[in-house]
Amino acid sequence: MWRLQDAAVERLYGRARADRWSVPRETFSAALERSARRAFADEPEARELERYLDSLHLEDLALACACAAGHEAAWEHFVREYRPALYRSADAIDAAGGARELADSLYGELFGLSERGGERRSHFDYFHGRSSMATWLRAVLAQRYVDRVRSVRRFEPLPADEAPGALPASSQPESATRYLALMRQVITTVVARLAPRDRLRLSCYYAQDLTLAQIGQMLGEHEATVSRHLTRARRDIRREVERHLREHEHMGEAEISECFNALVQDAGSLDVTDLLGPPLEQAGATPPQGARKETGGRRSKGRPEGANA
Amino acid sequence: MPEHDRDRAVERLLRRTLTNASAQGACIDGEMLTAWTAGALRPEQASVVERHVADCARCQALLATFVRAIPPESAARPLWRSWRLPWLVPLATAATAAAIWFAVPDSTRQPVRSKTLAVAESVQPAARERDAERPGVARRADGLAQQATVPQTPAEPLGRLSPGASSRDVPAGADATGLREEAALRSAGADSRTKAETEARSPESRTSALESPDASPESPVLDAVSRNPRTATGEAPPSPRALAQTRRSSDVTEIVAPGSAARWRITSGRQVEWSTSGGAEWEAATIATSSPDTLTAGSAVSASICWLVGRAGAVYVTTNGARFTRVSFPVAVDLVAVSASDDRRATVTAADGRSWRTTDQGQTWMDARER
Numbered sequence: 001m002w003r004l005q006d007a008a009v010e011r012l013y014g015r016a017r018a019d020r021w022s023v024p025r026e027t028f029s030a031a032l033e034r035s036a037r038r039a040f041a042d043e044p045e046a047r048e049l050e051r052y053l054d055s056l057h058l059e060d061l062a063l064a065c066a067c068a069a070g071h072e073a074a075w076e077h078f079v080r081e082y083r084p085a086l087y088r089s090a091d092a093i094d095a096a097g098g099a100r101e102l103a104d105s106l107y108g109e110l111f112g113l114s115e116r117g118g119e120r121r122s123h124f125d126y127f128h129g130r131s132s133m134a135t136w137l138r139a140v141l142a143q144r145y146v147d148r149v150r151s152v153r154r155f156e157p158l159p160a161d162e163a164p165g166a167l168p169a170s171s172q173p174e175s176a177t178r179y180l181a182l183m184r185q186v187i188t189t190v191v192a193r194l195a196p197r198d199r200l201r202l203s204c205y206y207a208q209d210l211t212l213a214q215i216g217q218m219l220g221e222h223e224a225t226v227s228r229h230l231t232r233a234r235r236d237i238r239r240e241v242e243r244h245l246r247e248h249e250h251m252g253e254a255e256i257s258e259c260f261n262a263l264v265q266d267a268g269s270l271d272v273t274d275l276l277g278p279p280l281e282q283a284g285a286t287p288p289q290g291a292r293k294e295t296g297g298r299r300s301k302g303r304p305e306g307a308n309a
Numbered sequence: 310m311p312e313h314d315r316d317r318a319v320e321r322l323l324r325r326t327l328t329n330a331s332a333q334g335a336c337i338d339g340e341m342l343t344a345w346t347a348g349a350l351r352p353e354q355a356s357v358v359e360r361h362v363a364d365c366a367r368c369q370a371l372l373a374t375f376v377r378a379i380p381p382e383s384a385a386r387p388l389w390r391s392w393r394l395p396w397l398v399p400l401a402t403a404a405t406a407a408a409i410w411f412a413v414p415d416s417t418r419q420p421v422r423s424k425t426l427a428v429a430e431s432v433q434p435a436a437r438e439r440d441a442e443r444p445g446v447a448r449r450a451d452g453l454a455q456q457a458t459v460p461q462t463p464a465e466p467l468g469r470l471s472p473g474a475s476s477r478d479v480p481a482g483a484d485a486t487g488l489r490e491e492a493a494l495r496s497a498g499a500d501s502r503t504k505a506e507t508e509a510r511s512p513e514s515r516t517s518a519l520e521s522p523d524a525s526p527e528s529p530v531l532d533a534v535s536r537n538p539r540t541a542t543g544e545a546p547p548s549p550r551a552l553a554q555t556r557r558s559s560d561v562t563e564i565v566a567p568g569s570a571a572r573w574r575i576t577s578g579r580q581v582e583w584s585t586s587g588g589a590e591w592e593a594a595t596i597a598t599s600s601p602d603t604l605t606a607g608s609a610v611s612a613s614i615c616w617l618v619g620r621a622g623a624v625y626v627t628t629n630g631a632r633f634t635r636v637s638f639p640v641a642v643d644l645v646a647v648s649a650s651d652d653r654r655a656t657v658t659a660a661d662g663r664s665w666r667t668t669d670q671g672q673t674w675m676d677a678r679e680r
Contacts (some may be wrong), residue, residue, distance in 0.1 A: 017577060017578070039350075039351065039354070040351075055349065055660075059578070059603065089378040089379070090378075092377060092378050092379060093374055093377055093378045126338070126340055127340065128340055128344075130340065130343070130344035130347065130349040130350075131340075131343040131344055131346075131347040131349060132347075132620075132643065135343050135346075135347065136339070136340060136343050138343075138375060138378045138379070139339035139340070139342055139343040139371075139375050140339050141378060142339070142371055142372075142374035142375040142378050143338075143339040143371055145374050146367065146370045146371045146374050149370075150367065150370070183322060184322065184325075184326060187319070187322050187323070187326055188326055191323070191326065191327070196356075196359045196360045196362075196363035196364075197359060197363070199327075199363040199364065200359065200362055200363040200369070202323060202327055203327045203363065203366075203369050204369060204372070204373065206320065206323045206324045206327050207324065207327040207366070207369065208369050208370060208372075208373035209373070210373050210376060210377075214373075214376045214377070217376060217379075218346055218372060218375075218376050220346075220348060220661065220663075234316060234319055234320065234323070235316070237319055237323070238312070238315050238316055238319045241319065242315075260314065260315045260318040260319075261318075263318035263319075263321055263322055264314060264317065264318050264321070
């Protein structure tokens, strides 16, 4: 078990202004070590460790230590500085106010209401200073929100067969059904062969409905770069699918066209993902009348180059 | 079937298949995800996270919610959106106004005296600084049509311009007559021009007015630039390292002005002190802000010009050594470095490695990689 040197702790303690909140040096040192151990599986080289520790949001880490220990002034500072931002984030997630109660309950956890083994546990213990406090809080709030939405969806009943809203049985011809299944299988294989970042961009755009700008923000890329990569990935997928159908399924051009046609003609066969509803940010929101997920119902979010309307 | 339609078909299928992504192994927790988005992970860790997130619907949903949770006002806008397009209308308006002013002879126009002197007689700098911070109040662009007022604005006392006033506080082309009119109108309340001119008083119109082509050679705005010999001669600015030497101890960051005994130091991240005696004596510098930012670095250009940057997009500049004013910056990122070449031109660098430059003291910023 490796430990930080006292001199390094002292220097970082000063930079963190931890004395403002009377954080004991041992507590701060333990937080630094926790953070470093999370970053390095094995004992790192001294320079690498120093670089890592210097990159931490030390003031925020000191504040987290103080709040976890129940320091009153630190807690007041935290509430004053971060609650408005947390509420704004909650409103940005769910304008109807659904995320506000999550933000409130988060305060309970952060304050350390739970006890484990006779010791007060605060959610602040999970803050390691690698991002700013505000960013971390936003992530925790997002995590709570996602988990809540997913748990709610899990208990939503599927529409009964006789119910007015039930989906009609597929009226596709047998060949079309076969083509659809084949296309789904092929495309899954092709997507799995893409680079992780390409898969992530595609998922964020097509499954999570993020805008090009949001994806760029998340991945540290310019939105034009995101657009270019999406366009390239989609084109590669199409070419790979065509090649697969030609070489592995021994299809001619006409039959390949039939496969793609089957996708276009498919009015929406029973698909669990469709039943699960719209992406998270739209949960609870009423979609425009007659809107379809793929077409008119989508909000404007920037299109990759050459994308279809 | 044309390629276009096939692409469309692929898109439809992607929407369905990608929503079902399911990764192997435990999900990444929020702290790790934020560290990943902040670029704070080591490459091998970042790769593990990326591989997982690429196939995990839950983590993708978490990331999507995380990105959407950025409040609109703090979301970073693409830089080209932040200034170019909103400027078109006020810029065109200012250009048209300037053209009309030159083209149409006006017998009632007073001869323009030395603008600096005229302003000195009529405007108190503090009042103008307050105006500059008030969203509804514009600086004057020229002698044509800036006599507008805001109805609720009380009359400002007239006074002398102190030598320490920033050059940006003095409008290009302003004359004493116009400014007296402005003061009189303030006390009188709104008039028929108020609405239209208040609308024209956007920050963009203010800036475009300051940069309008009819700014006279005596204009303090131009003075400020021309006083800098490097700028005046068009000489390439020296490297940031040659300009200022920054010393950092555990709790103090010291910024030394090149070729001068002036220096500044940031103590405890928030206080700034100024010395003109090579560090023998220090006095507190003023930072014009209501909520102090955490400052991280600085760059001194001369004995009176120094830039400071800090957390959450904090950028400040002083042109008299003692008083730092906030420079607008569009992205709320933690800034860790700055290199300035004069009081208008600087390049700032964020903790995540991105950097932006301005050539007009923060009125506009662009990606430093763009040329």
